[in-house]
Amino acid sequence: MRQMHGAWPKDALPHRIWDESYMELQHATRQHEFVTSLYVQAKLNTRALLDQVIPAYEGVFSDLYSATSLQVLRAVCKDKWMRRRL
Structure with a gap:
């Protein structure tokens, strides 16, 4: 019988250990989402500015x-x- 320390056996870890490539993929995905949101916001800001400065531009x-x-x-x-x- 194994000795127990608290609720976990001696050789078990309470946290899941992710593969390094999985963690890198997760990080890259978060970066992509962040950069994409910046890109979308920049396009929205550009469109709003153009609408104020040259209102008919979007129709051209x-x-x-x-x-x-x-x-x-x-x-x-x-x-x-x-x-x-x-």
Whole structure:
């Protein structure tokens, strides 16, 4: 008969020991979820800002984040920045 210390036998552990690869996968999954939520929030903030600054912009481009849309935004922002510097 084994000696018992409290409720656990001497060679048993009260906590589950996870495989290291499982723990790494769990960590990577949590990081992915966090980064994805930041990405979604950034897109929502961008859309809200665009709606305030250029209200009709969303109606012009079906994809606000397409290469063409981003080039137009870059040109508009650069033009406004240059005018402020003069």
